[in-house]
Amino acid sequence: MMYGDSDKLSDAIHVVQSFGLEVEYLVFSALASAIAVTNAEQKNNGVLVVDIGCGTSDYVLYKHGRPMQAGVIPIGGDHITNDLSYGIRLSRANSERIKRHCGKATITEDEKSEKFWSFGDKQIGDKKISMDAINKVIRARLEELFLLLRDELNDFMGNDSIKEVVLTGGTSNLIGICELASAVLGIPCSQGKFDSSVRPNLRHQEFATALGLLEYAREQEANKQSSNSSIFDTFAKFFKR
Known part of the structure; x- marks a missing residue:
């Protein structure tokens, strides 16, 4: 049996029904x-x-x-985008672009020293961002996700x-x-x-x-x-x- 927010489910159903669908x-x-x-x-x-x-x-x-x-x-994924925006002081649009095109959950030692230009806050202007900084932000949020998942599935972990x-x-x-x-x-x-x-x-x-x-x-x-x-x-x- 699955449980959900009845109000949200009802709202979603009404949206579909408004288009003449059941x-x-x-x-x-x-x-x-x-x-x-x-x-x-x-x-x-x-x-x-x-x-x-x-x-x-x-x-x-x-x-x-x-x-x-x-x-x-x-x-x-939006949480990662927000983390990049706040952590590296980038616009949300830029954070999303970086996540999609440059973001990695794991990187090699050689990649840590890589840097690239990105337009940040208008008061700062263009700046170089290290791949290591981006990876630390992305990795931290993903590790949190998988740790929470591991806790929720504790009864099934470790017993094959x-x-x-x-x-x-x-x-x-x-x-x-x-x-x-x-x-x-x-x-x-x-x-x-x-x-x-x-x-x-x-x-x-x-x-x-x-x-x-x-x-x-x-x-x-x-x-x-x-x-x-x-x-x-x-x-x-x-x-x-």
């Missing part, structure tokens, strides 16, 4: 993402899917083919319940994030992989939830048709007697 299913985002980036074997063996979004990180743990635990960590961690969502594109997650959680980690049936131009981690929702709806409709066919076949056999 909401038939409510699906937790991490469950939808797991549909898109994991397979049945992974879910049976034990896989933790973490969807790192803008404001939150949603997770779901599968074992023996079914969800064992799910939840939300109140840390996402989780064979692997799969990261998805836009923030999972940060270079080195899987290595950092693996180091903190002590579990092999990789980025989500989409089924070959998904068109190449749609295989982006930030699309995982949307793709999973589409697949979920397709499966539900297929189940409905199969159920209706079974009922029809039963009646047909009855009247043939």
